[in-house]
Amino acid sequence: MAHSxxxxxxxxxxxxxSHGAGGHAHHHHGPHGHAASARALKLSLALTVGILVLExxxxxxxxxxxxxxxxxxxxxxxxxxxxxxxxxWLARQPGSQAKTYGYLRWEILAALINGATLLLIxxxxxxxxxxxxxxxxPVTARSMLVVAVAGLLVNAVxxxxxxxxxxxxLNLRGAYLHVLGDLLASAGTVVAAAIIAVTGWLLADPIAxxxxxxxxxxxxxxxxxxxxDVLLEAAPPHISLxxxxxxxxxxPGVDSVHDLHVWTVTSGVVALSAHAVVQEAGDxxxxxxxxxxxxxxxxxxxxxxxxxxESLSAREPHLHP
Numbered sequence: 001m002a003h004s005x006x007x008x009x010x011x012x013x014x015x016x017x018s019h020g021a022g023g024h025a026h027h028h029h030g031p032h033g034h035a036a037s038a039r040a041l042k043l044s045l046a047l048t049v050g051i052l053v054l055e056x057x058x059x060x061x062x063x064x065x066x067x068x069x070x071x072x073x074x075x076x077x078x079x080x081x082x083x084x085x086x087x088x089w090l091a092r093q094p095g096s097q098a099k100t101y102g103y104l105r106w107e108i109l110a111a112l113i114n115g116a117t118l119l120l121i122x123x124x125x126x127x128x129x130x131x132x133x134x135x136x137x138p139v140t141a142r143s144m145l146v147v148a149v150a151g152l153l154v155n156a157v158x159x160x161x162x163x164x165x166x167x168x169x170l171n172l173r174g175a176y177l178h179v180l181g182d183l184l185a186s187a188g189t190v191v192a193a194a195i196i197a198v199t200g201w202l203l204a205d206p207i208a209x210x211x212x213x214x215x216x217x218x219x220x221x222x223x224x225x226x227x228x229d230v231l232l233e234a235a236p237p238h239i240s241l242x243x244x245x246x247x248x249x250x251x252p253g254v255d256s257v258h259d260l261h262v263w264t265v266t267s268g269v270v271a272l273s274a275h276a277v278v279q280e281a282g283d284x285x286x287x288x289x290x291x292x293x294x295x296x297x298x299x300x301x302x303x304x305x306x307x308x309x310e311s312l313s314a315r316e317p318h319l320h321p
Contacts, residue, residue: 037172038088044158044179045081048074051154051182058147062140064193065125065132065205067147070185070212072121074151077178080114084175104266105231107171112227114174118181118220122213129206129213136202144205145193152186159183170230170267174223181216188212233263236270239298247298248276251290253283258311262300271302278307 052074059067087110090103162176192208195201235241239262248257255277262272272295278287284307295303 038085040161041081041085041088041172041175044161044175045078045085047154047158048078048081048179048182051151052078055147055151058143062143062147063137064139064144064189065128065137065209067144067151067189068128070148070151070182070189072125074182076114076117076121077175077182080117080178081175083110083113084171087171104269107266108227108230111170111174111223112231114171114178115220115223115227118178118216119224122217122220125209125213129210132206133203137205139193139196139202139205141193141197145190145197148186148189148193152183152190155179155183155186170223170227177216177219177223181212181219184215185209185212230264230266233261235262236264239270239300244272244295244298244300247294248274248291251287251294253278253280253287255279256311259306265302269302270300271304272300273304273306275306275308275312277309277311279309281309 052071055067055071055074058064059071087106090106093103096102158179159176162172162179188208188211192204195204229237241260241262244262245257245260248254248260257274257276260272260274262270265271276287276291278284287307288305291305292303295301
């Protein structure tokens, strides 16, 4: 009953492999969900490129850091949306003998790249804002306000387009966070432009860019952290390993469970591997079926259980308890 690679999809006696509804990303969301997400990404990308050109021109004409910061975010958004669109297509491509999970993990890599890019851009904006506190720069408030309002409206439409798809995967959430960050930046720029137009207080410009950047950093850091957890194959935060172990050990015929692993392959695809000691060979099929049903109820649909009549832990010192 040896099981040399816990992530393998090759069947063997004493193993159960479940691919129920929701077991894979391309089944989990369905073709209509993917088509809608792709349309939302394409439209958002077109809007983003348009507002990028407008804000770059506006930042040059008005000398506004808040507009330039917003344009910087929009530039990364264009790349992020393009990457998300490509990865959403790539993740649906079939696997091969070498890539048994297909390209699902690219969604996580795209989310990590998007989050890390947001953090790097945020650092640059913070440094530039601090320099403007020491030496405030003249700003053409009227040009800044017109472009900021246009950016706010376009980003609001893009955010609305992606809002319904944001929970589909970390990749889509990364794209949504980029657009939401731009929406916040545009709102902050509108407020700053209005303050400068009315009072002439130039510090409103770097202050607006800093407030927006802090809000963006919070979402970006969470996205990076969750992406890294998936890549490190950490247990999903909503699943308790102790609860999973206890539930498996309460199945009639199961004496003990060891080498238990639960990890996320990509958004919506949770996998499990475990070794269970079941002394009576006649109980093996019943145990497998009960484990499959119980774990499906926990949202774990890709299951590999190795059954042992007696523990093989002495022969497998590398395994986890």
